[in-house]
Structures are given as structure tokens and as C-alpha cells.
Amino acid sequence: MTERSPLAPAAFPQLPSIAGVTPHVARARYKDWDRCDLTYVELDEGTVVAGVTTQSKCPSPEVEWCRDAIPLGSARALVVNAGNANAFTGHRGRAAVEAMAAKVANHLGCKPSDIFLSSTGVIGVPLPVEKAEAGLEAAFAAPACSWEDAALTIGTTDTYPKGAHVSALIGGQRVELVGIIKGSGMIAPDMATMLGYIFTDAAIDASLLQDMLSTANRQSFSCITVDSDTSTSDTVLAFATGRAGNPPLTSMDDPGADAFHAAVTDLCRQLSHLVVRDGEGASKFIEITVEGAENDASAHRIALSIANSPLVKTAIAGEDANWGRIVMAVGKAGEPADRDKLSISFGATQVATGGLAVEDYDEAPVAAHLKGQDIQVGVDLGLGNGRATVWTCDLTHGYISINADYRS
Amino acid sequence: MTERSPLAPAAFPQLPSIAGVTPHVARARYKDWDRCDLTYVELDEGTVVAGVTTQSKCPSPEVEWCRDAIPLGSARALVVNAGNANAFTGHRGRAAVEAMAAKVANHLGCKPSDIFLSSTGVIGVPLPVEKAEAGLEAAFAAPACSWEDAALTIGTTDTYPKGAHVSALIGGQRVELVGIIKGSGMIAPDMATMLGYIFTDAAIDASLLQDMLSTANRQSFSCITVDSDTSTSDTVLAFATGRAGNPPLTSMDDPGADAFHAAVTDLCRQLSHLVVRDGEGASKFIEITVEGAENDASAHRIALSIANSPLVKTAIAGEDANWGRIVMAVGKAGEPADRDKLSISFGATQVATGGLAVEDYDEAPVAAHLKGQDIQVGVDLGLGNGRATVWTCDLTHGYISINADYRS
Numbered sequence: 001m002t003e004r005s006p007l008a009p010a011a012f013p014q015l016p017s018i019a020g021v022t023p024h025v026a027r028a029r030y031k032d033w034d035r036c037d038l039t040y041v042e043l044d045e046g047t048v049v050a051g052v053t054t055q056s057k058c059p060s061p062e063v064e065w066c067r068d069a070i071p072l073g074s075a076r077a078l079v080v081n082a083g084n085a086n087a088f089t090g091h092r093g094r095a096a097v098e099a100m101a102a103k104v105a106n107h108l109g110c111k112p113s114d115i116f117l118s119s120t121g122v123i124g125v126p127l128p129v130e131k132a133e134a135g136l137e138a139a140f141a142a143p144a145c146s147w148e149d150a151a152l153t154i155g156t157t158d159t160y161p162k163g164a165h166v167s168a169l170i171g172g173q174r175v176e177l178v179g180i181i182k183g184s185g186m187i188a189p190d191m192a193t194m195l196g197y198i199f200t201d202a203a204i205d206a207s208l209l210q211d212m213l214s215t216a217n218r219q220s221f222s223c224i225t226v227d228s229d230t231s232t233s234d235t236v237l238a239f240a241t242g243r244a245g246n247p248p249l250t251s252m253d254d255p256g257a258d259a260f261h262a263a264v265t266d267l268c269r270q271l272s273h274l275v276v277r278d279g280e281g282a283s284k285f286i287e288i289t290v291e292g293a294e295n296d297a298s299a300h301r302i303a304l305s306i307a308n309s310p311l312v313k314t315a316i317a318g319e320d321a322n323w324g325r326i327v328m329a330v331g332k333a334g335e336p337a338d339r340d341k342l343s344i345s346f347g348a349t350q351v352a353t354g355g356l357a358v359e360d361y362d363e364a365p366v367a368a369h370l371k372g373q374d375i376q377v378g379v380d381l382g383l384g385n386g387r388a389t390v391w392t393c394d395l396t397h398g399y400i401s402i403n404a405d406y407r408s
Numbered sequence: 409m410t411e412r413s414p415l416a417p418a419a420f421p422q423l424p425s426i427a428g429v430t431p432h433v434a435r436a437r438y439k440d441w442d443r444c445d446l447t448y449v450e451l452d453e454g455t456v457v458a459g460v461t462t463q464s465k466c467p468s469p470e471v472e473w474c475r476d477a478i479p480l481g482s483a484r485a486l487v488v489n490a491g492n493a494n495a496f497t498g499h500r501g502r503a504a505v506e507a508m509a510a511k512v513a514n515h516l517g518c519k520p521s522d523i524f525l526s527s528t529g530v531i532g533v534p535l536p537v538e539k540a541e542a543g544l545e546a547a548f549a550a551p552a553c554s555w556e557d558a559a560l561t562i563g564t565t566d567t568y569p570k571g572a573h574v575s576a577l578i579g580g581q582r583v584e585l586v587g588i589i590k591g592s593g594m595i596a597p598d599m600a601t602m603l604g605y606i607f608t609d610a611a612i613d614a615s616l617l618q619d620m621l622s623t624a625n626r627q628s629f630s631c632i633t634v635d636s637d638t639s640t641s642d643t644v645l646a647f648a649t650g651r652a653g654n655p656p657l658t659s660m661d662d663p664g665a666d667a668f669h670a671a672v673t674d675l676c677r678q679l680s681h682l683v684v685r686d687g688e689g690a691s692k693f694i695e696i697t698v699e700g701a702e703n704d705a706s707a708h709r710i711a712l713s714i715a716n717s718p719l720v721k722t723a724i725a726g727e728d729a730n731w732g733r734i735v736m737a738v739g740k741a742g743e744p745a746d747r748d749k750l751s752i753s754f755g756a757t758q759v760a761t762g763g764l765a766v767e768d769y770d771e772a773p774v775a776a777h778l779k780g781q782d783i784q785v786g787v788d789l790g791l792g793n794g795r796a797t798v799w800t801c802d803l804t805h806g807y808i809s810i811n812a813d814y815r816s
Contacts, residue, residue, distance in 0.1 A: 058739030058747040088735045088747060090764035123732025124765045227718045228636075232739050310635045310718070310803075311811055318812035324531025327496045328637060331466030339466040339496060356498035357532050395718075396812070400805050403719055404726035 005184075007277035007285050007373060007393070008160040015147040015165045015178045019201040020044035020241025023150040024142045028135025030083035030121065030128070036153040038132070040139035041078040041197070042108070047241045049075035049116065050210035052217045054234035060087035061094040062117045065101070066235055069113045073206030075239050076114040077104050078197060079136070080154045082182075084127050086119040087232040092126035099129050103136055118195050118235050120182065121156050151180040154195055157402065158184050158278055164270035168202075168263035170256030173246035175202035177263055181271040184226065184278040196221070196236040196271050202260060203242035204249040211252070212261045213238045213268075220268035223300070223390045226279035227399070228308040238264070276391045281398025284316055286375045286391065293386030298335040300388035305333035306377065313395035316377075319370040321363070323351050330379060341382030346370060413592075415685035415693050415781060415801070416568040423555040423573045423586045427609040428452035428649025432550045433561040436543025438491035438529065438536070444561040446540070448547035449486040449605070450516070455649045457483035457524065458618035460625045462642035468495035469502040470525045473509070474643055477521045481614030483647050484522040485512050486605060487544070488562045490590075492535050494527040500534035507537050511544055526603050526643050528590065529564050559588040562603055565810065566592050566686055572678035576610075576671035578664030581654035583610035585671055589644075589679040592634065592686040604629070604644040604679050610668060611650035612657040619660070620669045621646045621676075628676035631708070631798045634687035635807070636716040646672070684799045689806025692724055694783045694799065701794030706743045708796035713741035714785065721803035724785075727778040729771070731759050738787060749790030754778060 021043060025036040051070040053063045069075075079100055086093045101112040108114075119127055151161035163180045181196035198213075213236070221236060242248070249257050277285055288306050293299035306312055309329040315322035323344045330337050340355035347369030351361050369375065375394075429451055433444040459478040461471045477483075487508055494501045509520040516522075527535055553561075559569035571588045589604035606621075621644070629644060650656070657665050685693055696714050701707035714720055717737040723730035731752045738745050748763035755777030759769050777783065783802075 054739075055742070056736070056739030057741070057743070057745040058735050058750065085732075088732060088750075088760070088764060090748065090762065092764070123735060124760065126764075229717050229719045229733075229736060229740065232736055309637050310807070311637045314808055314811035317808070320812075324493075324496060325637075327466050327531060328464070331462075331464030332637065333465070334463070335465070337465040340498065342466065342496075352496070352532065354498065356496060356500070356534075395808065397805050397808050399718070400722055400725070400803065400808055403722035404728075404804070 003159060005159045005278045005282060007282055012148045012151070012161055013163060013165060015163050016176050018176055018178055018199045018241065019243035020047060021199045021239065022144045023147065024139045025145050025149050025153040026135050026138035026142055028081065028131045030081060030131060036149070037082040038135035038139055039080040039150050039153045040136065041150070043076050043078070043239055044241050044243065045076065047075045047239050048073050048204065048206035048209060049237060049239050050206060050213040051235065051237040052214060054232065056232050058088065058232050060085055060119060060232050061097045062086060062119050063235060065097050066116055066237065069116060072113050074114055075116055076108050076110045077116070078237065078239070079104060079115065079117045080195060081119040081127060081132065082154055082156050083121040084119055084125055085121045085123045085232065086127040087123045089124065089126040096127040096129045096132060100132050100136065103133055107140055116237055120195055123232060147178060147180060154180065154182045156182065157280065158182050160278060162271065162274040162278065164267055164274065166263045166267045168256065168259040170202060170246035170249060170260055173244055175200060175244040175246055175260065177267050179267045179271045181275060183275045184280050198238040198267060200238070200240045201244035202240050202249065203244060203246050204240045204260070208249055208251060209238055209240055212264045216265040216268040219265055220272040224272045224276050225304060225307050225390065225392050226276060273391060276393050279393035280402045281396040282393030283396055284373055284375050284394040286316060286377060286393060287389060288377045288392065289389045290379045290381065291387045292381040292383055294336045294384045295386040296388055299386040300390070302330055302333045302335050302337070302379070303388045303390040305329045306379070307390045307392035310395055313392070316370065316375055317394035317396045321346055321351060321366045321370060326377065326379065336383060337381055338383060343380040343382065345378040347376050411567060413567045413686045413690060415690055420556045420559070420569055421571060421573060423571050424584050426584055426586055426607045426649065427651035428455060429607045429647065430552045431555065431558040432547045433553045433557050434543050434546035434550055436489065436539045438489060438539060444557070445490040446543035446547055447488040447558050447561045448544060449558070451483050451485055451647055452649050452651065453484065455483045455647050456481055456612065456614035456617060457645060457647050458614060458621040459643065459645040460622060466496065468493055468527060469505045470494060470527050471643060473505050474524055474645065477524060480521050482522055483524055484516050484518040485524070486645065486647070487512060487523065487525045488603060489527040489535060489540065490562055490564050491529040492527055492533055493529045493531045494535040495531045497532065497534040504535040504537045504540060508540050508544065511541055515548055524645055528603055555586060555588060562588065563590045565688065566590050568686060570679065570682040570686065572675055572682065574671045574675045576664065576667040578610060578654035578657060578668055581652055583608060583652040583654055583668065585675050587675045587679045589683060591683040592688050606646040606675060608648045609652035610648050610657065611652060611654050612648045612668070616657055616659060617646055617648055620672045624673040624676040627673055628680040632680045632684050633712060633715050633798065633800050634684065681799060684801050687801035688810045689804040690801030691804055692781055692783050692802040694724060694785060694801060695797060696785045696800065697797045698787045698789065699795045700789040700791055702744045702792045703794040704796055707794040708798070710738055710741045710743050710787070711796045711798040713737045714787070715798045715800035718803055721800070724778065724783055725802035725804045729754050729759060729774045729778060734785065734787065744791060745789055746791060751788040751790065753786040755784050
């Protein structure tokens with residue numbers, strides 16, 4: 001991995017084991033590198049699955065495979081290949097996915113549709129099946145690995161491994177949820193994003209888990225953007241082994257369902273922020289909150305218009321309280337807005353209100369806020385009760401260096 | 409002006425005078441600089457006007473003024489202020505516009521609504537009325553200036569003055585059209601763009617001129633993007649003095665109307681390309697053509713998705729034939745696309761077809777093409793007959809330097 005993002009957490013967190021989940025890593029050597037690049041996670045029988053995938057019209061065959069398998073609701077293994085996205089590879093890419101699923105299903109004695117797969121890396125080169133098969137053999141034989149090893153192994157241009165942990169009480173029984181995720185460029189989730197995996201020992205219906213994941217996704221992964229570019233391979237999967245021994249959750253009315261749903265949302269949000277904090281070239285983590293919009297969806301679109309504006313992102317990189325560029329981004333969003341009711345703040349300081357600059361506002365706290373790593377931008381449209389928050393990073397020379405030099 | 413764009417034309421073109429149009433420039437000193445920053449163009453009585461303005465929901469008061477005045481169809485003067493956009497300045501910004509219009513109308517003995525105004529520069533600082541009034545007095549007294557001086561004076565972060573000229577025959581009478589334009593960042597026209605002005609001696613109905621300008625705009629300014637950021641002040645105005653003596657055009661069925669319409673479109677396209685060639689930090693001029701889409705509108709949206717993708721723009725800056733990023737941008741556009749029917753080319757070389765890379769395609773001509781300054785990207789969706797072309801530039805360290813350092 002390259003130099004660690006300045007926004008990275010100090011260390012990988014302590015994550016508990018999840019009963020029924022056994023991760024392994026191996027070297028498939030998809031690229032000419034000396035690192036593990038194949039992750040194989042074995043799941044106990046009875047594990048249920050939920051997932052959200054990219055809305056791209058050009059998805060990878062792995063995404064298509066997962067889309068077909070998710071509704072069946074059961075899972076026995078997850079395979080993640082790093083270094084080759086296997087996207088836009090025609091029938092050969094599809095054949096590679098089928099071969100991997102068949103091999104793992106044969107190993108476990110289950111249906112191929114119980115096997116979930118993702119690949120990430122270069123687009124347009126079919127995944128070499130022989131390397132994948134040899135990598136799987138090595139993974140089958142390897143001892144269980146740590147979550148940190150698994151998080152490292154699914155990464156590509158990531159500068160640090162990303163994991164998080166939450167827990168919840170269901171009917172007096174504590175359940176654990178662990179998530180790992182990768183991603184730092186081509187991040188503009190459209191209902192789903194990147195490669196993220198959540199493992200829990202909770203007992204829960206697949207369809208209820210899907211509802212919870214879909215809702216959580218709309219409040220987390222769908223609220224982040226690094227560069228407005230949506231990947232062909234974005235996938236978030238949640239696996240529940242049921243080994244915690246809690247009274248199984250089958251509906252949102254069950255005791256503990258609310259707590260578990262909140263835990264899923266919390267975990268998704270933590271994971272999504274870890275991705276933004278590894279945004280390519282990022283030097284600032286930016287939270288943008290839009291209030292007073294006509295409705296929440298409108299607030300969300302305006303917030304994303306600000307978050308994706310290169311002029312706003314470069315201004316914040318330059319620690320410049322350039323609220324004029326925020327006005328511009330509000331104006332171009334195509335959503336209801338009234339210039340003369342607009343208020344804008346950086347941190348706790350309002351810099352513009354009622355359609356013009358606050359005269360003689362105190363620049364010192366604004367300058368101090370912008371020098372920090374965590375930037376808050378607030379916009380009040382003054383129209384209604386719609387509200388949304390999104391998270392992004394700034395746009396720096398680092399992004400250009402990474403992406404103008406990275407060869408396909 | 410800063411260092412000239414590497415994509416700039418060798419020299420400002422020779423532009424003819426337009427009968428009935430007299431440009432002047434003056435120093436209003438809107439910023440602490442030693443250059444002309446106020447342009448005043450006097451128009452003979454009988455001049456008709458057409459215009460298109462930004463779709464931003466937070467437009468400047470100048471844009472609102474023009475929106476009100478354009479439908480009245482007549483014009484006697486144009487005033488352009490550089491260095492202060494007067495946008496997001498509340499009632500004080502509006503008052504400044506009214507004061508300038510009143511002063512010019514008084515000078516010419518015409519209605520204030522015959523005066524057209526634009527301002528460009530910093531957002532959020534009310535235009536100082538005294539400076540504007542003194543600048544206008546100086547302009548009234550100044551001799552007529554050249555088109556090059558006028559083009560220089562309307563510029564801000566532009567690195568070269570931009571003008572173009574076409575002519576047409578109407579009923580045997582040659583008419584001239586001259587255009588000047590400014591813009592290099594915050595360029596993502598939404599039906600209109602930047603500040604552009606077209607002057608012609610043709611005799612034509614205001615409403616017909618409006619129809620022609622609106623159509624031309626959709627094929628020129630609406631097809632360019634530098635950074636996906638839409639300005640609060642975008643305005644293109646066309647003024648026709650009627651002094652050429654051609655049989656007046658009143659409908660598209662009139663002899664010469666087609667030729668004149670083609671000339672307007674040609675001029676708009678030339679002007680729009682000059683803006684892209686001055687895109688902030690640009691080192692490559694990129695033409696993106698999408699064919700085989702379900703319809704033209706769909707092709708246009710896909711082409712803009714490619715043109716606005718930071719990953720595509722940085723790849724081209726790096727002279728990298730990274731067609732995987734083009735697949736990504738097609739996929740995220742939200743328009744009908746079938747991965748397995750997609751073809752992609754750089755210059756004359758097809759690099760991917762039928763959903764996968766062309767095996768062993770000749771990389772030499774692709775590498776040579778990408779080393780040049782004029783890059784062509786072709787996408788064939790293989791679905792229908794929809795077609796669109798857009799123009800953009802690459803994304804380089806220069807863009808970051810310009811925009812992370814430029815203070816509000």
C-alpha cells in the first residue's frame with residue numbers, strides 16, 4: 001500500500017470473531033506483487049445473506065452473479081479477488097465466475113448459488129481462471145486469518161485496511177457485527193458502493209436483513225462521494241450466521257429489531273466514512289448538511305451537488321472559505337432554491353444569510369476550522385423541512401497524481 | 409492574464425467591424441489591477457436582441473435583468489464588468505444593476521430595458537456603484553476600441569482573448585457575425601454558458617434570432633464542459649443591428665435564413681471551443697462522440713457523463729488509453745446501455761468492442777493519438793440511432809493549482 005492517508009484512523013480496531021465465520025487469505029498473484037490478493041470467507045450452514053449492488057449499466061459478472069444469488073437468501077462462502085475487476089470481459093469473465101463458484105461449492109458440498117464473489121482492480125482483463133483456482137486451493141488449506149489480514153487483502157489502491165465493529169442486544173442476547181470494506185477512488189455510490197462485507201452472528205430472516213441493509217445503505221454508502229465516479233463493481237453484502245442464539249428476528253416488530261437495525265446502520269456509516277477518509281489524495285474529511293429543502297430527496301441532491309463540485313473541493317483543499325462556490329453548487333443542482341433565503345456556514349460560523357454575506361463575520365474561527373482535518377459545511381435553504389447529510393473529501397494534487405499516472 | 413493555455417490559437421483573429429456596433433473599454437478598477445475591466449458596446453437604434461442565460465437557481469441580478477429584457481427584443485447598449493460577479497449580493501447587487509442601466513439609458517436617451525449588463529468575477533461582493541458609474545463615464549468618453557481589446561477586457565481567469573467571425577449571404581447581401589467570449593473555469597453550461605456576445609449587421613426579427621440562438625446553443629455551449637460546475641452568471645447575447653441592408657429575415661422559410669442559422673451555429677461552436685481550449689489547467693482538447701444510443705438526448709447525457717468523469721479526464725491527462733474508465737462512465741450515466749454491445753475507440757483505433765477488449769489491437773497509433781493535443785473518444789452503444797458530440801478538456805495539476813489557490 002502507498003503512503004497512509006493523513007485522515008486514516010491511528011490503528012486497525014480490535015474486532016471480535018464472529019461465530020460461524022472463518023476468513024482465510026492466499027496469494028493468487030493476479031498481479032506481479034508479493035501480497036495476498038484472494039480472500040476466502042467460509043460461512044457455517046444456515047447463514048443468510050442480504051446485499052446491495054451498483055446501479056451501473058455496465059456491471060461486472062460478479063455483480064450480476066450476486067444480484068441473482070442474493071434473493072435466494074442463503075450463503076456458504078465469500079470470495080474476493082483483488083488486482084483484477086474482471087469487468088467488461090464478456091463471456092470469459094462470466095466463465096471465470098462460474099468456475100470459481102463451482103470449485104468452492106464442490107469443496108463445501110453446497111449449491112454454487114451459495115457462493116458470493118467480488119473482484120476489484122483493473123477493468124477489461126478477464127480474471128485468469130487457473131490463478132483463481134490455485135489461489136482457492138491455497139486458501140482452503142490456509143489457517144484462519146485475522147480481520148485485519150482480510151481487510152488488507154481485499155484492498156487495492158487503499159492506503160490502510162478498513163474495519164469496524166458494533167453490537168446490539170436482541171432479546172437479552174448480545175450479537176456482534178463486524179464489517180470490512182475497501183475503496184478510495186471511483187467512489188460515488190448509486191444505491192450501493194465499493195466492496196463492503198458485514199458479518200454477524202445474529203439470527204435473522206434474510207428478507208428482514210435485506211430491508212435493514214437497504215435502508216442503512218441509503219443513509220451511509222449512498223451519502224458518500226469521493227470523485228462522482230460510480231464503479232462497475234460496487235457491492236455490499238451482509239452475512240448472518242445465526243450462531244449468537246438470539247430469538248430469531250423475522251419482522252421489524254420483534255423485540256430487538258430496532259436495536260439491530262440501528263447497529264447495522266451505525267456499522268454501514270462507520271465503514272462508509274472509512275472509505276471517504278481514504279479518498280484518493282484526500283487531506284480533509286468534509287461533512288455537508290443541507291437543511292430547509294423542500295424535501296429530503298431534494299436536500300440530498302443539493303448536498304451531492306456541493307460534494308461533487310470540483311470548485312468547492314479545491315477551495316476547501318486551499319482552506320478558502322469560498323462560499324460563493326457553494327452558492328454556485330446549490331444553483332446548479334436543479335432543485336428548488338431561492339437565492340435570497342440561502343444561509344451558509346463553515347463549522348459553527350454563519351458566513352452568508354438571506355442571500356448575501358454576513359457583514360463583518362468573524363473570520364478567525366472560520367480560518368481555524370478550515371485549517372483542521374474535519375470540515376463542516378452547513379446550508380439552510382429556508383424553504384421547507386427537507387434535510388440530508390453527505391460526506392466527501394477535498395480534491396488535491398494527490399488525486400491528479402494518483403489517477404493521471406495509474407495505468408490501466 | 410496568466411500563462412497562455414497550450415491549446416490557445418496562435419493569434420487573435422482578424423475581425424471586421426460590424427455596422428452599428430461601437431465597442432469601448434475603460435478602467436473601473438473593480439480590483440486593484442492595471443487593466444481595463446469595463447466594456448461598453450453602443451448599438452445603433454433598431455438593434456434587436458436574443459439571449460440565453462444560466463439555468464442556475466441562484467443567478468446574478470444581471471442575469472435576472474437580462475431575462476426580463478430579452479423578450480422585449482430591442483437593445484441599445486451592452487455593459488460588461490470584469491473582476492466582480494455581483495452575484496449573491498441581495499438588494500445592493502440589484503440596485504447596482506438598476507443604477508448602471510439608468511445611467512446608460514440617460515446617456516443614450518433610451519429605455520433602461522434597452523441596456524444589457526453582465527458581471528463576472530468574485531461572487532458575494534456587491535458591485536461598487538461609484539466605480540461602475542465613473543467607469544461608464546470614462547467609457548462614454550473613450551474612442552472606439554478593437555474587438556481584441558473588448559475580448560481582453562471581458563476576461564478574468566482567461567489566459568487569452570477569444571473571438572471568432574463568420575459570414576452568410578442573405579438575398580445576395582453578405583452579412584457579418586462577430587463573437588467574443590470569456591470563460592475558463594466554472595464551465596458546465598446548462599442551456600447557456602459563460603459570457604458570450606455575438607454582433608451582426610444582419611436585419612432579422614428578434615424572435616427569429618432568439619430561435620436560432622437557442623438552437624445553436626443546444627449544439628454548442630450546451631455541449632461543452634470544463635469542470636461540471638455551472639456558473640451563476642452564464643449569459644450569451646446576440647445583437648443584430650440590421651445595417652447590412654439584407655432583406656429582413658422574419659421566418660425560417662425566408663431565403664437566406666438557413667444560411668444565417670448555420671452561420672450562427674458555426675460561430676457559437678467556434679466560441680464554445682475557444683472556452684474549452686482555455687479550460688483551467690487544460691493540456692488536451694477532447695471531443696467525445698457517442699453513437700448508437702436509444703436517442704440523441706440519451707447520447708448527450710452519456711457523452712457528458714464521460715466528459716465530466718474525473719477518472720476519464722485524468723487518464724487522458726496521463727495519456728493513458730484507459731477505456732475501462734469510459735465503460736465506468738457509460739455505466740454510471742443512468743441511461744440505457746448494454747455492456748456486451750459497447751464499442752470504444754481512441755482516434756481511429758477501436759480498442760474495445762462487443763463487451764470486451766479488442767485482442768492485440770495496435771497500441772502504437774493509440775499511444776501516438778493520446779500524445780497529441782486533440783483527442784477523439786468514440787463510443788458506440790449498439791442500441792439505436794441516437795448520437796451526440798461534446799467537448800471538454802483534461803484534468804491536470806494546473807486545475808488544482810488554479811482553484812485551490814484562487815481566493816474568494
